[in-house]
Amino acid sequence: MAVIETVGLTKQYPSVTALDRLDVTVGEGVTGLVGANGAGKSTLIKILLGLVPATGGTARVLGHDVATEGPTIRALVGYMPEHDCLPADVSASDLVVHMGQMSGLPYAAARERAADVLRHVGLAEERYRPMGGYSTGMKQRAKLAQALVHDPKLVLLDEPTNGLDPSSRDDMLALVRKVGHEFGIAVLVTSHLLGELERVSDHVVVLDGGRLLQSSATTDFLHATGSLIVEVMGKPDAERLLGQALVEAGLTARPAGGALIEVEVRDETTPDVVRDLTVDLGLGLVRMQERHHRIEDVFREGGAGSVIPV
Amino acid sequence: MSSPSEPAGVIHDLGYRPYGGPRLRAGEVAWSFFVTGLRNTFGLGRSGRSKVLPMSMLALIVLPALILVGVLVQARKALDLDSQIVSYSSYPLVTQLLISIFVASQAPALISRDLRFRTITLYLARPMRRSVYVLVRLASLTAATFLLIAAPLVLMYVGGVLADLPLGRETGRFLGGLLGALLLAALLSGLSALVAALTVRRGMAVAAVIVVLLVSYTVVVAIQGISWSTGHDRVGEVAGLFSPYTLVNGVQHFLFDVTSGTRTPPEGTGMGLLYIAVVLLTVLGAIGALVARYRSVQP
Numbered sequence: 001m002a003v004i005e006t007v008g009l010t011k012q013y014p015s016v017t018a019l020d021r022l023d024v025t026v027g028e029g030v031t032g033l034v035g036a037n038g039a040g041k042s043t044l045i046k047i048l049l050g051l052v053p054a055t056g057g058t059a060r061v062l063g064h065d066v067a068t069e070g071p072t073i074r075a076l077v078g079y080m081p082e083h084d085c086l087p088a089d090v091s092a093s094d095l096v097v098h099m100g101q102m103s104g105l106p107y108a109a110a111r112e113r114a115a116d117v118l119r120h121v122g123l124a125e126e127r128y129r130p131m132g133g134y135s136t137g138m139k140q141r142a143k144l145a146q147a148l149v150h151d152p153k154l155v156l157l158d159e160p161t162n163g164l165d166p167s168s169r170d171d172m173l174a175l176v177r178k179v180g181h182e183f184g185i186a187v188l189v190t191s192h193l194l195g196e197l198e199r200v201s202d203h204v205v206v207l208d209g210g211r212l213l214q215s216s217a218t219t220d221f222l223h224a225t226g227s228l229i230v231e232v233m234g235k236p237d238a239e240r241l242l243g244q245a246l247v248e249a250g251l252t253a254r255p256a257g258g259a260l261i262e263v264e265v266r267d268e269t270t271p272d273v274v275r276d277l278t279v280d281l282g283l284g285l286v287r288m289q290e291r292h293h294r295i296e297d298v299f300r301e302g303g304a305g306s307v308i309p310v
Numbered sequence: 311m312s313s314p315s316e317p318a319g320v321i322h323d324l325g326y327r328p329y330g331g332p333r334l335r336a337g338e339v340a341w342s343f344f345v346t347g348l349r350n351t352f353g354l355g356r357s358g359r360s361k362v363l364p365m366s367m368l369a370l371i372v373l374p375a376l377i378l379v380g381v382l383v384q385a386r387k388a389l390d391l392d393s394q395i396v397s398y399s400s401y402p403l404v405t406q407l408l409i410s411i412f413v414a415s416q417a418p419a420l421i422s423r424d425l426r427f428r429t430i431t432l433y434l435a436r437p438m439r440r441s442v443y444v445l446v447r448l449a450s451l452t453a454a455t456f457l458l459i460a461a462p463l464v465l466m467y468v469g470g471v472l473a474d475l476p477l478g479r480e481t482g483r484f485l486g487g488l489l490g491a492l493l494l495a496a497l498l499s500g501l502s503a504l505v506a507a508l509t510v511r512r513g514m515a516v517a518a519v520i521v522v523l524l525v526s527y528t529v530v531v532a533i534q535g536i537s538w539s540t541g542h543d544r545v546g547e548v549a550g551l552f553s554p555y556t557l558v559n560g561v562q563h564f565l566f567d568v569t570s571g572t573r574t575p576p577e578g579t580g581m582g583l584l585y586i587a588v589v590l591l592t593v594l595g596a597i598g599a600l601v602a603r604y605r606s607v608q609p
Contacts, residue, residue: 049435051609071437075333079435081609087427089357101342102436104333113329120326130357146432151329183326 001063002027003154003186004048008057011043011210018043020210021057026188030180032197032218033190035207041190042082044207045156048188049079062153075104078147078185082158085143088132092123092142095131096149103150110149117145120183121175137168144175148185155179157189161196173200228263229256230274231286238283245277259286339438340446347450351416360419367412368458371405375462379469386473394470394480398463398487399562400571402494405462406555409498410523412458413451417502418515420451425607426510434609444604448503448597456495463487486566490558493589497554498523500596507603526553531572538573546574547581551588560585 004026011019019040035041046052048061050070059066061073086095096118100110118127121141126134131142140160147155160176161169177200180187191197197204198218206213232238239259246253251273252264263274271288278285334342346355352368353361378395385391396404424430424447433443467484471477502519509515530553537546550556556572563575564582576582 046609049609051434071336071439074435075437077435079432081428081431081435083428083431085428085431087423087429089360090355094355098346099432099436101334101346102339102433102438104335104339104437105329106332106334107342109329109331116327184328 002060004059004061004188006044006057006059009044009047009054009059010056011040011047011052012055018210019047019054022207022210022212024205024212024215026186026205027203028186029202030177030187030189030200032201032204033188033207034192034194034197034204035190036192039192039207040210041207042158043210045079045158045188045190048156049074049077075150076153078150078152078155080143080147080155080157080160082162082190084139086131086134086139089130091129092118092127092131092134092138092145095142096145099146100149105150113149113151114145117148118142120148120178121145122171136163137165137171140164140168140172141175144172144179148179148183152185154186154188157187159190159192161191161193169196176200228265228271228274228288228290230261230263230278230288231259232261232278232283233259233286234283235281238281241281242274242278242283245281246274249273249277336437336442340442343438343443343446344450344453347420347447348453351420351450351454356419363415364412364454367408368461371408371458372462372465374405375401375465375469379465379472382469383473391473393475394466394483396466397569397571398466398483399490399559399566399568401462401466401487402459402491403555403559403571406527407524409455409459409494410520410527413455413498413502414516414519414523416454417451417499417506417519418509418512420447421503421506422510422512422515425507426512430607431609434607440604440607441601444600445597448499448600451503452495452499455499456492459491459495460488463491483566483568486562486568489565490562493561494554494558496593497558497589500593500600501554504596504599504603507600523554527555529553530556534573543574543577546572547576550574550576551585554592557585557589557592561589 002025004024006022006024009019009022009024011017022040022044033041033044043052047054047059048066050066050073053067062076064073064076066073086092090098093114096114097107097110100114101107105113121144123138123141123145126138127142131139134142140162144157144160147157157176161172164172173196176187176189179185180200180202189197189200201218203216204218205215230242232242235241239255239261243253243255243261246261246263251266251270253261256262263270265271274288275285349355352364374396381389382391382395402409424433430443434440463484467480470480470484501522505518505522506515509518530549533549534546534556537543537549547560550560550572559571560576560582562568563570564585576585
């Protein structure tokens with residue numbers, strides 16, 4: 001069963017369309033929801049929680065309709081908001097216990113689970129201090145803990161790495177991956193930084209301007225495209241000379257910007273052919289590398305000609 | 311029990327443990343929310359600093375009652391006392407400053423805090439409905455205020471019984487006093503919660519509630535004094551509608567015919583019913599306005 005399923009989901013605000021006929025299916029594991037600011041990520045999450053009504057289409061979370069079964073969904077789902085939401089004069093321990101109770105745990109169970117969850121997110125002794133004095137990284141951990149305390153079936157994490165320095169970012173991403181794979185809780189995690197989600201997600205959904213740009217397994221985004229990037233030098237318009245020679249040798253080649261040429265790989269001898277032709281033309285071979293797609297490329301328009309491989 | 315083969319004193323990482331135990335129903339969750347709110351109002355479960363103000367207000371409001379009870383018990387014969395030195399209905403008027411400070415400081419602590427830190431989002435993302443959140447928050451504040459107002463009354467009642475005041479009459483007056491305390495608590499909580507919900511900044515909310523309660527009381531008492539000394543009692547009776555303290559005192563005067571704590575208590579059935587109607591309308595109006603206010607809170 002799909003964890004999240006939307007059909008034609010639309011959210012129209014008076015002046016802007018936040019979501020435009022969105023059809024998305026999210027399964028178990030970690031799903032990354034990618035989009036620039038204002039792409040509709042937070043709106044989608046609020047609709048999935050049943051907090052904001054959609055203006056069109058339907059959405060089901062864990063088999064429940066968001067329009068009519070909001071309370072049931074919110075009992076089964078954990079939510080980590082993007083913005084600050086922690087009272088300054090309460091300790092993380094007290095807040096997580098209280099939020100566990102608010103999700104229906106009896107007091108003793110809430111205490112036990114709060115201690116467990118705070119340990120998992122890596123808040124040690126500082127959990128007993130008021131949260132007003134926490135660093136951003138500790139606040140994000142506390143926010144994640146309150147989303148997990150009631151043992152949800154799904155957690156919605158809105159920009160969990162927001163405002164974190166690189167090493168805290170890595171810790172948080174490792175935590176997200178752990179929640180999805182070791183805890184067995186389905187995760188929908190949003191980010192506007194695409195590179196982050198390559199590392200933790202099994203599946204990536206890309207939103208742009210409220211529309212679905214792409215939805216596929218992360219491995220599909222990263223597969224080798226079967227082409228080589230070649231850079232040559234030595235003569236004026238060296239790359240044009242090589243390109244011509246490659247085409248005459250029966251290979252598909254096209255300019256890839258600057259002194260670069262992209263060559264389709266036909267079989268394992270292709271690199272040798274490129275090398276030999278370069279030598280025959282008396283050119284210097286600067287580099288030859290396999291070209292991988294990155295998630296960023298989904299956003300790039302104008303095809304391979306404008307892609308600078310990283 | 312750990313098996314004997316495992317070394318003692320080692321903390322084992324049990325990994326993630328799912329929860330399969332019982333879950334509370336909506337009503338039980340609301341009750342637990344109510345109790346937490348009530349505790350928080352007195353600073354319990356919050357930082358040590360936030361206990362200072364509510365606890366000292368509680369101590370200060372009980373202190374005069376303690377002295378009055380001491381006098382009543384010790385010197386009843388000598389002073390020829392036949393009833394409480396200060397009546398149950400007048401006691402909240404005497405201590406109105408303490409009650410106002412308590413409400414003004416704790417309403418923002420309970421209401422504005424969730425809005426300012428946006429903790430409200432965490433509540434909205436849970437099964438409890440928005441309207442239940444509002445009503446339970448208000449109930450916690452009302453219960454806390456009621457406890458504050460009623461605590462000295464209970465003390466005075468116990469003292470009265472110990473001093474051999476007529477038991478039936480004393481019990482009746484005490485219950486009347488408790489009803490008054492409940493009405494006053496509901497009025498003060500409703501008004502201050504509304505002000506707090508409209509003011510996200512805590513200092514502003516505290517100041518606003520203090521101004522609303524203290525200024526209205528002072529102005530009303532002044533008008534009542536002037537109208538009484540110039541013989542325009544009706545003006546004073548109408549003015550009494552505009553402060554929670556004089557309003558509730560008037561209701562008690564009308565319902566139980568207790569000695570009025572104000573110069574111009576409501577005279578006649580019409581004015582008495584008007585006092586009761588204003589109490590009910592203010593409480594219901596505050597609840598309605600609060601629910602409307604929270605409907606526009608973005609998650």
